[in-house]
Amino acid sequence: MYLAVIVLIPLVAVVVNAVNQSPSDFWQSISNKVALDSLVVTLVASVLTAGIGAVMGTLLAWVLVRDEFPGKRIINAVIDLPFALPTIVVGMTLLALYGPSSPFGLHLAYTRVIVLIALLFVTLPFVVRAVQPVLMELDPEVEEAAASLGAGNATIFRRIILPALRPAILSGSALAFARSIGEIGSLVLIVGKVQIASLVIFTDIESSSSQAASSLSLVLIVLSLIVLVTMRRLGGRVVH
């Protein structure tokens, strides 16, 4: 009941609102230049985020589990920073570093690059936190056995470690992807004229064209659902 009132009814309203128009209107609201551009930027940025996040997240998890160095616990806590930090603060930090008054002369704000940087920032913990526990439980004996049979490091990584980590990496980056598709808080201050899908939806709502907003929303929802379902098929359950 609680779930229905809070979550289900409102979301059903979006779908109904999107479907409740002529197909040509629906098509018009998602295929006009602004909407289409924003979808492309959002999709490309999200795919890149998921990809880079998968590589760097696995590397970070590796260092945190297998390496020992002073201050490791602090680094481990820092990983959670993007979860704890309000997204608008993330936006402000990026504006401070890459904006017009950047102390290092890095003027990346209002470009597509900044979208990618922001998304990498907010999705950093997903892959790390998915891979870490799996890596912790991975039995080093198997790796030692492989090594004693003459396998090099590259082979061990490719044949033994990577297959074990694959489900975790996939589900982590699927979450990162879904998050990137809908991200707004960290981007709202720094994208300038670069159109991203969630901001186009916001502009549509502000200008009271709720059907256009609903249509684009439906596309985004379907996109993240497809990715999550595929990732689940490929790699087992999504862990949070």
Place this chain on the structure above:
Amino acid sequence: MSISRTAKWSLRLVALAYLLLLLLLPLGVVFAKTFEHGFGVAWSWVTTPAAISALWLSIVLALIAVPLNTIFGVVCAIVLVRRRGRLAALLDGIIDLPFLVSPVIIGLALTLVYGIHGWFGTWFLNHGIRIIFAVPGMALATVFVSLPYVVREVGPVLRELGDEQEQAAATLGASGWQTFWRITLPSIRWGVAYGVILSTARALGEIGAVLVVSSLVAGQTLTLPLLVYERSSQVGAAAGTSSYAAATELAVISLVVLLVMTVFTPGRGRRR
């Protein structure tokens, strides 16, 4: 897998440099910009009436959303773990929706239902209750976005726990409530605590969904994140001390939350 010293050091270096460049450097710059005109100037910006009321509204919204979602989360996790079946599977899928759907879409959804021309909005307006562009709508949005955290933290703990202890308590004559209070709750307390911290962080920091349903009137419907947004978009590109100060205030609050998370949830590393 034994790796050479060089490889080990370069991996460590890459990992630390990535963290430093992506997370810590930008944050440092915000702190520096906040205090570039001295501590007094920054302090005066976070103690304006608008800033204080924004802080209060953020706290009030968190105080509404977090307890509701904690009670719901614990009950829901118990149902999900202890009952199997189609309904539970469906419930399981629905719980994740707030994570999957963009905050803006959540805001849009609430507007469509509770807004002026919304399904229930007209009825509420006729009874003199304004939901969208007012605090009730913002509360709904906050509850929505912070809903899954407690369920998702408590669920795995319950599953690992099994139900032998509960059954033992039942055979010894304990009632359902007694079992819950004396057996179940103490064993899941770290899961609950971690879920509560995560929901609090999210509730305090939410902007996307709240932005859509707020009227952005200072002193009435501005939360702390919205205040940052307002101040920053007013001054445009040359975001000044006013917005940096508010951002730092928000960052400090969330850093405290992060600290609490690290210090008071020792069971986390083990469980995961």
